[in-house]
Amino acid sequence: MGQEFGETIGTFVRDRRKAGQMTQRELGELAGVGTRFVSELERGKPSVRLSVVNKVLAVFGKSLGIVAALRQDEQP
Amino acid sequence: MGQEFGETIGTFVRDRRKAGQMTQRELGELAGVGTRFVSELERGKPSVRLSVVNKVLAVFGKSLGIVAALRQDEQP
């Protein structure tokens, strides 16, 4: 099976948001962040603040601050 | 077995750095970030830029941009 790396933060957030029938505005309000940030996050803007990303992920009971997901070689 | 949640980004980076016999300055140079950032990252400063964090993690072949690690309830 081809490259099944896992999703980016952007696609994860977007999928979850849609799954929850939310608009970017609603998610933003829930997370306490701006609409524009949600939009940029979903589209993969790299230079975002970790704390703000986590505010969004917290809505879905997730977080980024714990483990580093591996991308290439080298086992954990 | 108490709280075995996985490490924070800070402890992960510090452990890996020490395991590699590196000083903060050396890691910073390798990653292309400043010494102060390495120090703050290791001590768990929450508001850091995702792109810069990933520059450091890249040194260890890791990344943060892929999967959201789960912290509480709710299965993946």
Added chain:
DNA sequence: CATGAATAATCCCGTTCGGGAATAATAATG
């Protein structure tokens, strides 16, 4: 203990983030 290395804490400062609002572009719905 003493001494030197490593790390932490501050300071100044250019860069950029993120909020909010307005507008343009795109998607959804009838």
Added chain:
DNA sequence: CATTATTATTCCCGAACGGGATTATTCATG
């Protein structure tokens, strides 16, 4: 197709980041 909702883009601006250097602390090691 027409219309509306949703999303993307742009603007202004305050707030915070991150670099680099300096100074204070803490940690190794003998």
